[in-house]
Amino acid sequence: MISDQDRIQSPADIILRVENVVKAYEMRHFSFGGSHKTSPAVDNVTIRINRGEAFGLVGGSGSGKTTLARLILKLERFDAGAIHFEDLNVGKLKGPSLKSFRRKIQMIPQDPYQSLNPYFSIFETVAEPLVIHRIGDDKARRRIVENAMVLSGLTPAADYYDRYPHQLSGGQRQRVAIARAVVLEPQFIIADEPTSMLDASISIAVFKLLHTIKRRHNVTFLFITHDLAAARHFCERIAVMHRGKIIETGATEKIIGNPQAPYTKALIAAQPRFVSFRNIGKESAKK
Numbered sequence: 001m002i003s004d005q006d007r008i009q010s011p012a013d014i015i016l017r018v019e020n021v022v023k024a025y026e027m028r029h030f031s032f033g034g035s036h037k038t039s040p041a042v043d044n045v046t047i048r049i050n051r052g053e054a055f056g057l058v059g060g061s062g063s064g065k066t067t068l069a070r071l072i073l074k075l076e077r078f079d080a081g082a083i084h085f086e087d088l089n090v091g092k093l094k095g096p097s098l099k100s101f102r103r104k105i106q107m108i109p110q111d112p113y114q115s116l117n118p119y120f121s122i123f124e125t126v127a128e129p130l131v132i133h134r135i136g137d138d139k140a141r142r143r144i145v146e147n148a149m150v151l152s153g154l155t156p157a158a159d160y161y162d163r164y165p166h167q168l169s170g171g172q173r174q175r176v177a178i179a180r181a182v183v184l185e186p187q188f189i190i191a192d193e194p195t196s197m198l199d200a201s202i203s204i205a206v207f208k209l210l211h212t213i214k215r216r217h218n219v220t221f222l223f224i225t226h227d228l229a230a231a232r233h234f235c236e237r238i239a240v241m242h243r244g245k246i247i248e249t250g251a252t253e254k255i256i257g258n259p260q261a262p263y264t265k266a267l268i269a270a271q272p273r274f275v276s277f278r279n280i281g282k283e284s285a286k287k
């Protein structure tokens, strides 16, 4: 159930609006017993993401990318600004409306080694969101889990059900994390450096999978990366983030072909792998 104050008017083609959002962390000084706010991790950030697109958030370590993702997911509170997902005012969501928001937006985490509960079997891992959201009976859950696992390239799904994360490779674990993210059929997925812990050939397979999910299910992606080559291959538009601020936003090819900010120019100059991912999207589109 969504209350009136959670609703705003939004154009149908924009799924997410982040407006002038600020987040600074509190630093405690145990020796003095006091605290102070650090300079903002997210500093007056505004981005708009269109329905069905892959939008890249590109920046170096510590630029504020993960913090922004956590604010969008309402895992943390922001200090100022506003975030709207469709017609929902994310900052004001609570109770049932927060729960319903959490069905629509999912995250694929960075580290497939740490993100899965070692005590949950693969079936339990992928089924857990269905249990939390009380979707389906046992039989229906088996069917939904199987579909999510097949979509994520874990076939035959039944071969994986009773295994545990430590019995899988890094690439298989990341597929489990992806199956878990898609099992609720979200409209929006935040993928936070989903391939940074994987070797190149497995990364390419995971990118193909993300392409397939985007194309077949019209899922909108916020793709977080420090790797411009990966963003170039996957994202229609990108925002470059540096020290908490968005310093450049636009069509990916336009920014890479004609960067304006010195930081973007330096990021491009530092990329060794601009060629390797180039044709993946085209290849997977043919399949």
Ligand SMILES: Nc1ncnc2c1ncn2[C@@H]1O[C@H](COP(=O)(O)OP(=O)(O)OP(=O)(O)O)[C@@H](O)[C@H]1O
Pocket (backbone or CB within 6 Å): 025, 026, 041, 059, 060, 061, 062, 063, 064, 065, 066, 067, 068, 226
């Ligand atoms: N819980 C926290 N408490 C205090 N400071 C934090 C916290 N989380 C992040 N920060 C700080 O906020 C800044 C942005 O961090 P964030 O993790 O968002 O960057 P990032 O761009 O995702 O980096 P990386 O690519 O290395 O993951 C950093 O200076 C970081 O130290």
